Amino acid sequence: MKSNNQPSTATQNRIELEITGMTCESCAAHVVQALNELEGVEAAHIPGWHSGRATVTAGTAVSDEALAEAVEQAGYEAAVATHRTVTVSQPPTRNGDNADYDLIVIGTGGGGMAAVIKAAELGYRAAIIEGGTIGGTCVNIGCIPSKTLVRAAEAYHKATHHGFRGIRTRAEGVEWPALMQHKDELVAELRQSKYIDVLAAYGDNVTLIRGWARLKTDQEVILDDDRVFRANKIVVATGAHPNSLSLSGIEAVEVLNSTTAMTLKKQPESLLVIGGRAVALELGQTFARLGTQVTILQRSPRLIPDHEPEIAEEVAEVLREEGVTIHTGVTPQGITEENGHKVVTVEINGEKREFRAEQVLMATGRRPNTQELGLAEVGVELDERSFIKVNDRMETTNSNIYAVGDVTNRPEFVYVAAAAGGIAATNALTDEGKSLNLNILPEVIFTDPQIAKVGLTEAEAAAKGYHLKVSTLPLEYVPRALAARDIRGLIKLVAERGSDRLLGAHVLTAEGGEIIQTAALAVKFGLQHGFTVENLREMLFPYLTQVEGLKLAAQTFEKDVAQLSCCAG
Numbered sequence: 001m002k003s004n005n006q007p008s009t010a011t012q013n014r015i016e017l018e019i020t021g022m023t024c025e026s027c028a029a030h031v032v033q034a035l036n037e038l039e040g041v042e043a044a045h046i047p048g049w050h051s052g053r054a055t056v057t058a059g060t061a062v063s064d065e066a067l068a069e070a071v072e073q074a075g076y077e078a079a080v081a082t083h084r085t086v087t088v089s090q091p092p093t094r095n096g097d098n099a100d101y102d103l104i105v106i107g108t109g110g111g112g113m114a115a116v117i118k119a120a121e122l123g124y125r126a127a128i129i130e131g132g133t134i135g136g137t138c139v140n141i142g143c144i145p146s147k148t149l150v151r152a153a154e155a156y157h158k159a160t161h162h163g164f165r166g167i168r169t170r171a172e173g174v175e176w177p178a179l180m181q182h183k184d185e186l187v188a189e190l191r192q193s194k195y196i197d198v199l200a201a202y203g204d205n206v207t208l209i210r211g212w213a214r215l216k217t218d219q220e221v222i223l224d225d226d227r228v229f230r231a232n233k234i235v236v237a238t239g240a241h242p243n244s245l246s247l248s249g250i251e252a253v254e255v256l257n258s259t260t261a262m263t264l265k266k267q268p269e270s271l272l273v274i275g276g277r278a279v280a281l282e283l284g285q286t287f288a289r290l291g292t293q294v295t296i297l298q299r300s301p302r303l304i305p306d307h308e309p310e311i312a313e314e315v316a317e318v319l320r321e322e323g324v325t326i327h328t329g330v331t332p333q334g335i336t337e338e339n340g341h342k343v344v345t346v347e348i349n350g351e352k353r354e355f356r357a358e359q360v361l362m363a364t365g366r367r368p369n370t371q372e373l374g375l376a377e378v379g380v381e382l383d384e385r386s387f388i389k390v391n392d393r394m395e396t397t398n399s400n401i402y403a404v405g406d407v408t409n410r411p412e413f414v415y416v417a418a419a420a421g422g423i424a425a426t427n428a429l430t431d432e433g434k435s436l437n438l439n440i441l442p443e444v445i446f447t448d449p450q451i452a453k454v455g456l457t458e459a460e461a462a463a464k465g466y467h468l469k470v471s472t473l474p475l476e477y478v479p480r481a482l483a484a485r486d487i488r489g490l491i492k493l494v495a496e497r498g499s500d501r502l503l504g505a506h507v508l509t510a511e512g513g514e515i516i517q518t519a520a521l522a523v524k525f526g527l528q529h530g531f532t533v534e535n536l537r538e539m540l541f542p543y544l545t546q547v548e549g550l551k552l553a554a555q556t557f558e559k560d561v562a563q564l565s566c567c568a569g
């Protein structure tokens with residue numbers, strides 16, 4: 001064990017490999033992944049496939065031959081260009097005795113990265129442990145691949161269907177492998193630049209350790225190769241994985257989840273989507289726009305049940321117009337495979353029905369990665385759905401252990417995970433006592449038009465006892481929407497009578513995600529500084545912008561919008 005406040009030293013190999021056979025960033029990503037998966041490799045980096053070079057930092061037990069073989073097994077060739085053995089000194093830990101690190105973070109997703117970076121910025125020595133692919137869900141299998149596919153499908157749809165008053169562009173049909181390759185390239189680029197390179201930039205203050213971790217005690221982590229690391233505090237940021245319904249027959253049928261749907265080698269002709277929230281709608285619309293026959297089976301009586309009913313209805317209308325079939329109030333029961341098609345049996349309003357398709361996408365939420373972590377043994381409590389219970393300071397029920405991101409009972413968004421990560425590290429290492437405030441949480445579902453909300457829905461505000469006023473503005477009154485020939489959607493504002501504060505904003509508009517942050521500021525400053533709907537009405541909004549719809553919706557509380565002249569005057 002290293003003693004506190006003394007720099008410690010370690011010996012490392014720094015190897016440069018010449019790689020042949022790489023033709024794109026995906027190739028570089030494959031090589032990096034193959035090297036990173038080799039036991040003893042601490043970090044592998046390719047500055048771009050054109051360079052034809054990989055640099056590897058590894059323990060002294062890793063041989064040059066093993067590195068070359070790992071690259072060969074990935075389908076490329078490698079020759080050792082340089083090999084240096086160096087002694088590196090690590091900064092001392094600042095807190096506690098006999099610790100390898102001040103802070104150990106488990107998981108390199110958005111939550112874990114924010115935690116380890118904050119620890120380094122505060123001047124502490126931290127390590128981050130990753131068992132899977134560096135970067136976690138958002139960059140590899142979540143936000144990034146889904147949003148680039150959504151955008152590609154949007155562009156394709158506009159070119160082939162949307163038309164613009166007689167102007168219609170011809171598209172040649174979707175080249176599925178090219179689409180997947182572009183997506184993979186973007187993922188590889190961003191994983192490298194936003195995760196691998198960022199970790200490397202923190203030098204010796206942040207150590208990346210590869211392996212699957214488990215808590216040995218509340219200050220020790222043991223890896224699957226039995227290495228043990230000790231820290232004063234630990235942050236668990238292990239994320240979540242797709243949930244699958246336990247339908248009868250499910251063991252014998254391969255169904256897709258969000259991860260596998262985005263790596264299909266071939267576009268399916270037909271797709272059943274089980275679920276009716278963000279992932280179901282984003283991927284359902286994307287596949288439909290690319291030419292797959294999509295049917296959505298939603299258990300609740302409507303899509304997106306946490307959103308305003310008017311928005312849910314309008315979204316369903318938009319999707320139906322694009323050829324998506326939607327059934328709500330569906331209870332899926334079983335699944336079988338017949339003649340190369342998957343058959344899902346369901347009950348709808350007491351009636352048994354069967355739906356068949358080439359593929360089935362299970363978009364039924366995510367389950368936390370809390371199994372196998374040894375949490376119960378160290379007194380970290382889980383909630384009834386097995387998410388780690390944390391308070392606003394990201395403290396678990398063990399004072400040495402913090403948790404952040406999708407593994408906790410907090411909303412599953414990467415910006416929430418990242419904010420929580422910084423707070424957890426600060427609280428673990430200092431006595432600042434920071435809290436994560438989720439009172440104003442803007443949310444976006446990236447359908448087209450986008451669904452976005454912040455603050456309370458009308459029903460939530462009513463349940464809290466507010467005396468309400470509500471304004472709903474169809475998009476046909478927003479000049480930007482008229483000029484763009486896309487009037488699908490609406491804006492709904494919920495405000496408190498008397499105080500005139502905005503309590504919630506709900507939009508379904510093209511690029512609705514870009515509008516919602518303005519509404520978030522209005523809600524925040526209403527709650528904290530008395531900013532009113534009248535203040536919003538009085539502000540200048542540029543003409544013609546989509547966000548001008550907020551001002552028009554604010555005016556609609558008092559005026560008939562049909563009687564407004566241009567420029568929201």
Ligand SMILES: Cc1cc2nc3c(=O)[nH]c(=O)nc-3n(C[C@H](O)[C@H](O)[C@H](O)COP(=O)(O)OP(=O)(O)OC[C@H]3O[C@@H](n4cnc5c(N)ncnc54)[C@H](O)[C@@H]3O)c2cc1C
Pocket residue numbers: 106107108109110111112129130131132133134135136137138139141142143144146147211212213214237238239240258279369373404405406407412413414415417446
């Ligand atoms: C299809 C899809 C689309 C999404 N789109 C958006 C979006 O547009 N906007 C948005 O804000 N959010 C989006 N999300 C949600 C977002 O991706 C997550 O909220 C976020 O990535 C969670 O980050 P995290 O750090 O908590 O966990 P993760 O990113 O999941 O990271 C956890 C890491 O821990 C590692 N790990 C797990 N167990 C261990 C262990 N025992 N030892 C070592 N390592 C371990 C895992 O390998 C993983 O790398 C989307 C999610 C999905 C699935």
